[in-house]
Amino acid sequence: xxxxxxxxxxxxxQEKEAVTLDCTYDTSDPSYGLxxxxxxxxxxxxxxxxxxxxxxxxxxxxxxxxxxQKARKSANLVIxxxxxxxxxxxxxxxxxxQKVTFGIGTKLQVIP
Amino acid sequence: xxxxxxxxxYLIKTRGQQVTLSCSPISGxxxxxxYQQTPGQGLQFLFEYFSETQRNKGxxxxxxxxxxxxxxxxxxxxxxxxxxxxxxxxxxxxxSAVTGELFFGEGSRLTVL
Numbered sequence: 001x002x003x004x005x006x007x008x009x010x011x012x013x014q015e016k017e018a019v020t021l022d023c024t025y026d027t028s029d030p031s032y033g034l035x036x037x038x039x040x041x042x043x044x045x046x047x048x049x050x051x052x053x054x055x056x057x058x059x060x061x062x063x064x065x066x067x068x069q070k071a072r073k074s075a076n077l078v079i080x081x082x083x084x085x086x087x088x089x090x091x092x093x094x095x096x097x098q099k100v101t102f103g104i105g106t107k108l109q110v111i112p
Numbered sequence: 113x114x115x116x117x118x119x120x121x122y123l124i125k126t127r128g129q130q131v132t133l134s135c136s137p138i139s140g141x142x143x144x145x146x147y148q149q150t151p152g153q154g155l156q157f158l159f160e161y162f163s164e165t166q167r168n169k170g171x172x173x174x175x176x177x178x179x180x181x182x183x184x185x186x187x188x189x190x191x192x193x194x195x196x197x198x199x200x201x202x203x204x205x206x207x208s209a210v211t212g213e214l215f216f217g218e219g220s221r222l223t224v225l
Binding site for chain 1: 214
C-alpha cells in the first residue's frame with residue numbers, strides 16, 4: 001500500500017523567490033517512483049519531475065528539483081525563482097507497480 | 113504527437129442515469145489509468161488497464177467499471193449515478209508496463225443533479 005501526505009494546504013511565495021513544497025510517503029513496495037504534478041486552474045495535470053527509489057542523485061528539471069530523503073521518507077519539491085505562472089495546485093504522487101497514489105495537494109500562490 | 117484525449121469534456125446527468133466516458137491515450141501507450149478528482153477527496157485511483165486487461169483497481173463500488181480496447185482506447189462507465197459522483201474524471205496514459213510517468217488528459221467534468 002502507498003500513502004502520500006502533503007501537510008501544506010496553501011503556500012504563498014514572493015515572485016523570484018524559492019519555495020519548498022513538502023511531501024512524505026509511506027510504502028511497502030521495494031521499488032517505487034515519486035512524482036510531482038502541477039494542476040493550473042484549467043484542470044490539466046502537468047508532469048513536473050520524477051525520482052526513482054534507487055536513484056542516487058536528486059532529480060532536477062529546470063527550475064524544479066526534488067529533495068529526496070529516503071531515510072525520512074520525504075520527497076519535497078523545490079521551485080527556484082518563482083514565476084507568476086507557477087500559481088497552481090501541486091500534487092505529490094507515488095507509484096509502486098501499476099498504481100499511482102496522489103496526495104491531497106498544495107495550493108501555491110505567487111505574489112508579485 | 114497528440115496528447116491524451118478525453119470526451120466529453122463536460123456533461124450533466126441526473127441521479128439514477130448512467131454515463132460513459134472515453135479516453136484515447138497517446139499513440140504507443142498501452143497503459144491507461146482513471147482517476148476521480150473531487151475537492152474533498154483529491155485524486156482517487158479508479159482502475160488501470162494494460163493491453164485490454166484490468167491490472168489494478170481502487171476502492172470504488174461496482175457501479176464504476178471500465179474497459180480497454182485493442183487500440184488502447186479506454187472507456188469508463190458509471191451506472192445508477194449518485195450526487196456524490198459529481199467530479200472531474202481524469203484519464204492518464206503511460207508508456208511503461210510498470211509505473212511510469214503519467215500523461216493526463218484534460219478530464220471529463222461530470223455534474224449529477
